Amino acid sequence: MSEAETGAGAALVAEGVSKRYGDTVALDGVSLSIPAGEVFGLVGPNGAGKTTLVRALTGTTRCEGSIGVLGAAPNAVDAQRVGLLPQSFNPADRLTARELIAYYAGLYDEARPVAAVLDDVGLADDADTWYENLSGGQRRRACVGTALVNDPDVLFLDEPTTGIDPAGRRALWGLVDDLAAGGTTVLLTSHSMAEVERLADRVGLLRDGSLVAVGSPAELIADHGGDSRLLVDGADVDAAAVATALDAEVGERDGRLVVRNVSLAQVGELVADLEAAGVDFDSFTWAEPSLEDVYLRLTGETMADVDAGETVDAEVEAGR
Amino acid sequence: MSRRRRIRSTFVAALRAFIRRKTAVFFTFFFPILIILIFGALVRTQPTGGLFAREPAYYIPGYLGVVVVFTPLSRVGSTIARHRDGNRFEKLATTPLRRWEWLLAHTLVNVAIIGLAALILFVLVLGVTGANVVVGPLLLVLVPLVVAGVALFCGLGAIIGRVASSQDGVIAVSNAVAFPVWVLSETFVPPSMLPAWFRSVTAFSPLTYFSRGVRAAATGSDPTVATLVLAALSLAVFVVGALAVPRTE
Numbered sequence: 001m002s003e004a005e006t007g008a009g010a011a012l013v014a015e016g017v018s019k020r021y022g023d024t025v026a027l028d029g030v031s032l033s034i035p036a037g038e039v040f041g042l043v044g045p046n047g048a049g050k051t052t053l054v055r056a057l058t059g060t061t062r063c064e065g066s067i068g069v070l071g072a073a074p075n076a077v078d079a080q081r082v083g084l085l086p087q088s089f090n091p092a093d094r095l096t097a098r099e100l101i102a103y104y105a106g107l108y109d110e111a112r113p114v115a116a117v118l119d120d121v122g123l124a125d126d127a128d129t130w131y132e133n134l135s136g137g138q139r140r141r142a143c144v145g146t147a148l149v150n151d152p153d154v155l156f157l158d159e160p161t162t163g164i165d166p167a168g169r170r171a172l173w174g175l176v177d178d179l180a181a182g183g184t185t186v187l188l189t190s191h192s193m194a195e196v197e198r199l200a201d202r203v204g205l206l207r208d209g210s211l212v213a214v215g216s217p218a219e220l221i222a223d224h225g226g227d228s229r230l231l232v233d234g235a236d237v238d239a240a241a242v243a244t245a246l247d248a249e250v251g252e253r254d255g256r257l258v259v260r261n262v263s264l265a266q267v268g269e270l271v272a273d274l275e276a277a278g279v280d281f282d283s284f285t286w287a288e289p290s291l292e293d294v295y296l297r298l299t300g301e302t303m304a305d306v307d308a309g310e311t312v313d314a315e316v317e318a319g320r
Numbered sequence: 321m322s323r324r325r326r327i328r329s330t331f332v333a334a335l336r337a338f339i340r341r342k343t344a345v346f347f348t349f350f351f352p353i354l355i356i357l358i359f360g361a362l363v364r365t366q367p368t369g370g371l372f373a374r375e376p377a378y379y380i381p382g383y384l385g386v387v388v389v390f391t392p393l394s395r396v397g398s399t400i401a402r403h404r405d406g407n408r409f410e411k412l413a414t415t416p417l418r419r420w421e422w423l424l425a426h427t428l429v430n431v432a433i434i435g436l437a438a439l440i441l442f443v444l445v446l447g448v449t450g451a452n453v454v455v456g457p458l459l460l461v462l463v464p465l466v467v468a469g470v471a472l473f474c475g476l477g478a479i480i481g482r483v484a485s486s487q488d489g490v491i492a493v494s495n496a497v498a499f500p501v502w503v504l505s506e507t508f509v510p511p512s513m514l515p516a517w518f519r520s521v522t523a524f525s526p527l528t529y530f531s532r533g534v535r536a537a538a539t540g541s542d543p544t545v546a547t548l549v550l551a552a553l554s555l556a557v558f559v560v561g562a563l564a565v566p567r568t569e
Contacts, residue, residue, distance in 0.1 A: 103329055105329075106332075130340075
């Protein structure tokens with residue numbers, strides 16, 4: 001038995017997990033430990049390895065390294081204790097939502113009542129509609145329901161809210177909250193940073209098969225999110241005048257002037273300074289760094305934008 | 321108990337999914353009926369020679385073979401392709417359902433559908449072609465013969481579904497396998513009309529034993545050997561088919 005399989009207190013443990021598809025590296029020595037009861041968000045660009053890691057943890061793909069799920073190898077763990085919503089899951093389309101949930105419930109020795117699962121995913125009123133006639137969001141909720149029928153201790157949700165409208169998404173968020181409150185360990189992947197920031201106790205960021213950062217959303221934002229910013233808008237607003245009025249470095253991004261490292265308490269004072277200096281501006285916005293800033297910074301997806309902003313900063317500074 | 325529950329749950333879902341596809345249901349029954357109407361009613365047997373020179377009852381295995389071969393091959397094969405496309409096996413791999421349980425449930429669905437179709441065909445063959453059968457207890461052997469035949473071709477369908485990369489590929493491979501097996505397994509072409517070297521080839525076709533068994537049961541001869549050989553082949557192919565059902569990518 002490997003060390004990962006005996007990881008005390010951890011619901012999920014991965015040590016040095018690697019996976020290649022030919023010359024392509026899907027996972028490159030990923031190590032991870034997720035305590036029981038934690039909601040862990042896995043983010044990263046398309047092709048970063050999120051789904052491959054979920055497959056490795058659920059034993060549906062072979063990989064190098066060692067993995068423990070509830071103290072056992074993925075293929076040896078009690079299936080009654082694990083739930084999975086695969087990415088792009090597409091069940092039989094001519095079953096009703098009720099029949100679909102009942103089918104998966106029938107695969108377990110102990111299953112939750114079908115009506116309760118339908119209620120949880122908000123499909124009680126459409127329970128007798130064929131899957132193919134449900135809306136995209138309702139379909140996804142039915143699919144989530146199939147992962148909940150066995151009341152799992154560990155739940156894998158691979159992009160659970162893809163295609164779901166905001167109301168449906170919030171309903172599912174509430175469901176994940178309830179599951180977490182009940183002690184279920186949840187690993188979810190998502191492209192929505194707001195979703196992960198809202199749900200996850202900790203977040204792991206995958207890039208090119210490597211886990212480049214792990215921490216709570218607050219920790220990641222503090223470490224990698226950059227400064228809070230005051231954004232100043234106006235057709236005729238002059239960068240040099242703003243820089244002079246605030247005695248600060250001023251950058252520009254997307255047609256707006258950016259003053260970095262401004263706390264919320266300073267905003268009133270700075271706006272008063274702008275007005276006192278007669279700077280002509282239309283509006284201002286104060287923005288905190290978010291998980292999305294962390295994502296963009298660590299994945300390098302918008303490095304060009306960041307560089308462009310920093311270049312303007314330098315030019316403005318040089319012009320003063 | 322829980323195994324029975326899993327198989328029953330899968331059977332019920334698969335049966336519902338099938339019977340709600342009205343086009344598939346229609347052609348499952350219509351295609352073999354069409355074959356009977358073409359060969360049995362229009363071409364008819366030709367006592368003076370030619371392809372259909374035998375008495376009408378000789379061709380009963382051929383007519384039944386239409387549903388026993390074509391339907392399970394294409395249905396199980398394309399079901400596997402659909403499951404794979406929809407990541408359904410990835411999900412099933414994390415449930416207690418075993419691969420053989422999945423294949424058994426889908427085989428039972430095919431047994432139910434094809435059993436009904438075979439019954440209709442059998443009655444139709446007797447009515448349309450004027451075939452004479454010996455009515456007696458041996459006729460009941462047709463039931464295990466059809467069940468074993470369906471199970472065998474469900475297993476083969478699972479292997480094709482595993483090997484072919486898409487639903488289109490499954491249909492193409494199924495047809496390429498099914499047609500020669502159906503025609504050349506002592507169904508429509510008597511061995512005496514085949515080249516000597518090819519007669520030994522037909523011994524490798526499982527449908528040959530289905531044909532011999534059905535023909536024996538229908539004419540009052542002893543179908544035991546053919547039935548046992550078919551059952552053994554069926555078990556072997558089913559086991560290989562169950563192992564071929566995807567679990568991991």
